[in-house]
Amino acid sequence: MAVYAVYKPLGATSHDVVETARRVLATKKVGHTGTLDPLATGVLVLATGSHTKLVPFLSGEDKEYLAWISFGGSTPTLDAEGPLEPAAPWRPDEAALRRALARFLELEEQVPPAYSAVKVGGVKAYEAARRGEALALEPRPVRYHQVELLALQERPEPLRIAPGAEGWRPDPRGQAVELPPELAPLPTAVVRLVVGSGTYVRAFARDLGAALGTGAFLSGLVRTRVGRVGLEQTVPAETLAQARPLAAAEVLPFPAVELDHTEVRRVLQGVPLPIPARGLVALTDRQGRLVAVAEGDGFKLKVRRVFRPED
Structure with missing residues (x-):
């Protein structure tokens, strides 16, 4: 089987997309590399068949988003699910926004949203929150690599976007963005984010509002990249039977080494190869098919995961 870049539409859960992929590809072995909330859209990377063994290597990848942050109100889930809870009005101040x-970029820890899958004492935070119980969530490591203000709107409005050398950004000739129904005509910032794994954009919205002395929530979100996989590569889950799978070199965040027939046979037998590489390496055959993920110590490669061509 293989790895695919799928577009998750508005309103669908990540599990919904996985179930569609299972039906279309006629396999139960489908996994994804990072959940998208129902009110978010964009890139969802799916691994199928034996390639589900790649998920641990891909789940820690950086992710890129376009986020619509509305100020002057909040919601329990910190997104556009509602209901809206009024907060102190915010008069748009671009200089103050840019400072916040x-x-x-200096933040190292952040408290997750109350409605998240973080567990405390074996209980998921969102399950407790829906029962009206507040769990004490500890700050978790986060990393913001890039934070860029793209637009300041009078209310949350969809844009057309297109890819460029510095990520996806507004372009009147680009593809249209889906946003959830508007909760209120509140001033809204459109922000491009590049973040490390485990960073909640809803927490970013909450903390940005607090820094500006008001409430804020995520009124729209598009994930434009997961690791090396961009929005431009995605297809609807319903079309996966006709879609081109992604090659290992397009997905994996480490170098690829092409093997000859004899080397492939040795890898499938679990024999280390005398190749002077360090760190993780993708091993492919002459046809570009992924054979294994290996780890080098500078003298030889030790196989970590094997992917047989017949799988």
Whole structure:
């Protein structure tokens, strides 16, 4: 089987997309590399068959988003699910907004949203929150690599976006963005984010509002990249039977080494190869098919995961 870049539409859960992929590809072995909330859209990377063994290597990848942050109100889930809870009005101040955004580049820890899958004592935070119980969530490591203000709107409005050398950004000739129904005509910032694994954009919205002295929530979100996989590579889950799988070199965040027939046979037998590489390496055959993920110590490669061509 293989790895695919799928577009998750508005309103669908990540599990919904996985179930569609299972039906279309006629396999139960489908996994994804990072959940998207129902009110978010964009890139969802699916691994199928034996390639589900790649998920641990891909789940820690950086992710890129376009986020619509509305100020002057909040919601229990910190997104556009509602209901809206009024907060202190915010008069748009671009200079103050840019100063607040810059501080996230120095942030190392952040408290997750109350509605998240983080567990405390074996209980998921969102399950407790829906029962009206507040769990004490500890700050978790986060990393903001890039935080860029793209637009300041009078209310949350969809844009057309297109890819460029510096990520996806507004372009009147680009593809249209889906946003959830508007909760209120509140001033809204459109922000481009590049973040490390485990960073909640809803927590970013909450903390950005607090830094500006008001409430804020995520009124729209598009994930434009997961690791090396961009939005431009995605297809609807319903079309996966006709879609081109992604090659290992397009997905994996480490170098690829092409093997000859004899080397492939040795890898499938679990024999280390005398190749002077360090760190993780993708091993492919002459046809570019992934054979294994290995780890080098500078003298030889030790196989970590094997992917047989017949799988």
